[in-house]
Amino acid sequence: MSNQHISFEEPLTRGHKKKARTKQLLIDTALSIYADIGVNALTLQDLAEKANVSNGTIYNYFKTRDEVLEAVGMTLANDFSDAVTQASANIHSGIQRVAIGIRMFINKAIQDKDWAKALINVIHLDDRMRSTVANNIVNDLELAKKEGSIHFKDRHIAVTFIMSATIGALISITEGHVIEDHDVLLTEMILIGLGAEPQQAYAIAQLPLPV
Amino acid sequence: MSNQHISFEEPLTRGHKKKARTKQLLIDTALSIYADIGVNALTLQDLAEKANVSNGTIYNYFKTRDEVLEAVGMTLANDFSDAVTQASANIHSGIQRVAIGIRMFINKAIQDKDWAKALINVIHLDDRMRSTVANNIVNDLELAKKEGSIHFKDRHIAVTFIMSATIGALISITEGHVIEDHDVLLTEMILIGLGAEPQQAYAIAQLPLPV
Amino acid sequence: MSNQHISFEEPLTRGHKKKARTKQLLIDTALSIYADIGVNALTLQDLAEKANVSNGTIYNYFKTRDEVLEAVGMTLANDFSDAVTQASANIHSGIQRVAIGIRMFINKAIQDKDWAKALINVIHLDDRMRSTVANNIVNDLELAKKEGSIHFKDRHIAVTFIMSATIGALISITEGHVIEDHDVLLTEMILIGLGAEPQQAYAIAQLPLPV
Amino acid sequence: MSNQHISFEEPLTRGHKKKARTKQLLIDTALSIYADIGVNALTLQDLAEKANVSNGTIYNYFKTRDEVLEAVGMTLANDFSDAVTQASANIHSGIQRVAIGIRMFINKAIQDKDWAKALINVIHLDDRMRSTVANNIVNDLELAKKEGSIHFKDRHIAVTFIMSATIGALISITEGHVIEDHDVLLTEMILIGLGAEPQQAYAIAQLPLPV
């Protein structure tokens, strides 16, 4: 949940552990470029320069430019997945799990705007990534429905509703619109929109996040 | 509200005045290319070819590639604005006007998926367009708040919520996920999310749309 | 039959006829590069420079590098075909037509070593070209067999024999080994090898070539 | 005469001395790549991979890529030389030795098409190799002339004639055109072309090859 993905500036002097660190370096560097100028504008020459690496080196790790972009997308998707899954590990209420996911996204975006920018860029361009994220939501959503805490007519619409409202908030945040309790407010709106009782929605949206 | 933006295939003989017909042709053609391959992938060579025009001709109407993209964005934004404004002309309830806007977007997307694809592409890449759309919502939203039919703590969050949820639905639709009463369902979710009374939200979301 | 293919040096001031002259210019220039350094070593940058043209211009006429090579090969093949066909137009004896073909090849190579070098390069790399040439021989060969002037067990072997012996001689010539009556001597060897009566072979190989 | 040159697949456990085994492995592997894709297309990366060796290893045995190609060419040339020399060791008739050389080439090509393909590739690109082969023929040819069994006006033309007709046949064979007694038929054509008495040519071309 920290800044580890955008850490390419630190001179690789630390561990001397493996040379395959270069691959991670490239991905991290690419991520930071995404944040700056977007996915499309990334050129391999720029990536090589910013990573202090020769252009040819990139091709020791990726066969094509697209493979680089894909690797970055995967990294983002997996990080998301891992962080949220881990945080919700001990939570068995569907509506709570949904709330935690939304709030973690928002809070991470506030902490690390570069991460958010990169994520937004990738999500707009990569269908697979959207599916990955959607799959992570759908189970919690169905669980919440069974619990009776929310209700919706079409699952796909509900998932889309959550994702798009969250991404929308992320865009706002990267543009500088951050307010107090952003995560709580948005979560309330989404849960109520999904048919939750306002009282319950308020309560759940404000629960302390798991450590 | 019809297919007019993607009408470049028709042999440009109809009503177009001889002058500047070419400019509109170029914009329409660009729009259809957006829908197919996105904004970034549009090349002027492709545009010229698809518009049955020499590449040099484009430069008689636009100074740079960016100017083409801008013109297309303006067209999309204005069309939206005009259509919704016109439809809501005689509606004086804020919440109703918001509902009409959302539903018109959804229904137009269902009717004209190419328009929706182009719009999505543009909105993701063009900050100005987002603002244009947002400005059209904000007045109705404030009006609804004054009427007491909805309530929200932060205006910007509310606007973003509406827009992003709507765009999310548009994306779903372009991907083929269309269900019955899509517009009504989404409008309900959004209005309730904004704090509307469920009963009222249901009622308003189902009102017949103005002709 | 003259140097027309390697005429790229002359400044395109003559006819002002067509701009599509550029395509021919490129082919001619490529041909001369073949002669110098071979097909494989041809780079488009080199071609552009030697043709006094921007690298991008090449792509106005050919989609890929391979298309350039193919066009040059076609030019060579067609030139051969046309020249020999024209020369043998009024000759109805199969063995005479075969002899004329061989001798024209040899003589043209002696006159224009660049042409020969380019031809050799292309023939080694382009299967289609070999077939094209072979097809031009096979009819005359069958005709000669029917006349009883030569005889062979396998047509394919016979055609290959003629072609490879001729190309071999071309290679020798490009390497500087030219002797008097090279065309006549080689033709004799080939015709006799194909079973012609030595007396007849001598006679036919020495007939004056048609103008 | 067996498949020894293309034997890189076998797990290099047999008789190879531990030393310099790798060098031979590289040459053999290169040979097989020649057959597949030609000399020019051979890349050291590909070679290293197919030889199950690190790319850096190649540079322990060869200073440059060209040195690799040269070594392969030498191997091919020497193998030819050795095999034919050995086979003709007890044959003292010039025309017979010429016939044996031609036929051995053809038969080896039929047995081992990869060898033939590699040889063709090399011979087209390497002048030195052509000379090496030519030198092996020229003595036998002069001997045959002294014996009166053949006669030619220009030695170089005669050598070229033999070589090119043989290589031509090799190309045919690699393309799948193999007929019965290919070696005998071609040898007859060549010998007759060189002025041998047809009866003698037939007889000599059919003599059993030395073991």
Place this chain on the structure above:
DNA sequence: TATGAATGAGTCTTCATTCAT
């Protein structure tokens, strides 16, 4: 205005070669 040939800077990609381990 319309045309389309020409331009050339910018990108991706390949591959021989080097070198620290």
Place this chain on the structure above:
DNA sequence: TATGAATGAAGACTCATTCAT
């Protein structure tokens, strides 16, 4: 000797832009 990561020069190809006709 063997390895394989790193290098960087070189080449193919794209595409916005210019300009003479």
